Amino acid sequence: MTSATTAHSVVEPSATTRRFAGSLVVLYAIITMIPLVWIMLTAFKSPDDAISYPPKVMFKPSLEGFCNLFTTRSRQTPEFIRSLGPPQGLCDSIARSRNMVVAGPSNYVPRFVNSLIIAFGSTVLAVALGTLSAYGFSRFRVPLKDDLLFFILSTRMMPPIAVAIPIYLMYRTIGLSDTRLGMILLYTSVNVSLAVWLLKGFIDEIPREYEEAAMIDGYTRFQAFVKVVLPQATTGIAATAIFCLIFAWNEYAFAVLLTSGNAQTAPPFIPIIIGEGGQDWPAVAAGTTLFLVPIVVFTVLLRKHLLRGITFGAVRK
Amino acid sequence: MNELSASSRITYRAVMVRPGVARRIRGLSDRTLAWLFITPTIVLLLAINIFPLLWTIYLSFTNYRANRANVPTIWLGADWYQSILTDPDIWAAMQVTAHFVIWTVVIETVLGFGLAYLIDKKFRGHGMWTTIILLPMMLSPAVVGNFWTFLYQPQIGLFNYVVAFFTGRAASSFQMLGDVTLSPWAIVIVDAWMWTPYVMLICLAGLRSIPDYIYEAAEVDRASKWRQFWSITLPMALPFIMLAVLFRGIENFKMFDMVNLLTGGGPGSTTEVASITLKRAAFESWRTGYSSAFAIILFVTVFGLANIYVKALNKVKSR
Helix, strand or coil: CCCCCCCCCCCCCCHHHHHHHHHHHHHHHHHHHHHHHHHHHHCCCCHHHHCCCCCCCCCCCCCHHHHHHHEEEEECCHHHHHHCCCCCHHHHHHHHHCCEEEEEECCHHHHHHHHHHHHHHHHHHHHHHHHHHHHHHHHCCCCCHHHHHHHHHHCCCCCHHHHHHHHHHHHHHHCCCCCHHHHHHHHHHHHHHHHHHHHHHHHHCCCHHHHHHHHHCCCCHHHHHHHHHHHHCHHHHHHHHHHHHHHHHHCCHHHHHHCCCCCCCHHHHHHHCEECCEECHHHHHHHHHHHHHHHHHHHHHCHHHHHHHHHHHHHHC | CHHHHHHHHHHHHHHHCCHHHHHHHHHHHHHHHHHHHHHHHHHHHHHHHHHHHHHHHHHCCECCCCCCCCCCCCECCCHHHHHHHCCHHHHHHHHHHHHHHHHHHHHHHHHHHHHHHHHCCCCCCHHHHHHHHHHHHHCCHHHHHHHHHHHCCCCCCHHHHHHHHHHCCCHHHCCCCCCCCCHHHHHHHHHHHHHHHHHHHHHHHHHHCCCHHHHHHHHHCCCCHHHHHHHHHHHHHHHHHHHHHHHHHHHHHCCCHHHHHHCCCCCCCCCCCHHHHHHHHHHCCCCHHHHHHHHHHHHHHHHHHHHHHHHHHHHHHHC
């Protein structure tokens, strides 16, 4: 997003145009942020505030949503609760004020950990495989190169549910259903096609002369790849990794159909957080917020790479 | 590893000998390396994409049911294909999908191009605001779908409150997700909210690719801004716009996660896009053979439409 502006060019928009354009964009940005801000506010509301009408913008912050997200509770009689000792920690005292006691931790943390392991595992694999293949396609004469590249891309056109049917049967047969390894392999196979295409674009841009010079200096082709090409491609590899990570982090269709307990990630888990009498909105909002915050921070910190990756992929394909 | 070091020794020595021989030997080692580099990816894709695809094709000709694996499998030929293509429910699902794809693509393209055009005016702080606008597309569609059900609640939801505030109707007088006429639009709104930034980014890349000198020449020729937009900006950004339309079209044709959480296909089947029909057939009524046939039909449809479209795109590009 660098703006290479030429001084006093006739094509420079006037100050009024800029201000007008700016205010429209800012207006859109604010409107588009409202749902996101709202869900983050809801995470800090008490259940009563969350479902009040008219919707409350000002409210007394509460951590009940987070407590309900991380614990399971059971309803008890006031006599039983009085017979217990003093409440242990904040969540216990909130629960007791609602005639409940904390029964144990919820499944949110294990699901979140699954998300982390599967997302990072598949990203590392996809980027590693993608880098090797992209280099292969970029530098060597591979028979049927265009067909192979198209084949790699076309694997993305299958609707996920269509892929899930045979994968479900296959994993059931070979014992990979509801395992982290199974999900890592599946996400890797989805991501690797994107990785090959993005990285091939990046590696195509690195002049061949660099490697050739290194090889004349006595490097082997493989050494030249590791010591010359990889450092040059770091930006591209980083951008690709971000995309793979975001996909794997956000994926839902495969996760909901192919996992049930062991390997379930956060996206299929968050919607089924329920309290007494329907969805526990502050807890859902808290789970959503914790799940989205890493991506939001990531996007803001790495925006330059992201922008390059998206537009780059578009221009190439 | 042995093979690698052997090939590297050859490469090293090859530099010293005559150029013709050197090229041949190095070509050989490169070939080994090329296959070493490419094979793992191809093997993975064969195992997790192509083998299952072939299996799906096979299953689509049988009566196989995943929940009754012991029942002997009978070859049915093209029976499923025939019954799917003549099934009014399937055509209803295709119409729902078409409504969703067409409206989301139209809205996202208009808004996305508009935003890109405005951002390209490079007002102060445009980088920061662009990043903010991008946020929705980075989020998980399932989680987004889920929290929009909260915003769409008729009694307590923010969306209903805001609409009620501006139109003067009662907030509980309409249900975005429970109403037969409103729910197809409810999913369009969420998708547009989420994916307009994506179209915007691609359009922005297109607008940035137009060199300044063309506008300068137009200024010299005293072409009006209006004329410049229609004769320079739009035609030159068109391949990018078409690309964005292609990507969004394919993605939304496959749409599952967001709609599944927003409406689950309901009320009735008014928002039952093709992927939801497929999921219901495959994982709820366990008609594996039938759903495999439907999956193949969907795949061929996307593939065919995308290919025709790419041909058109290439024509526009070469103009």
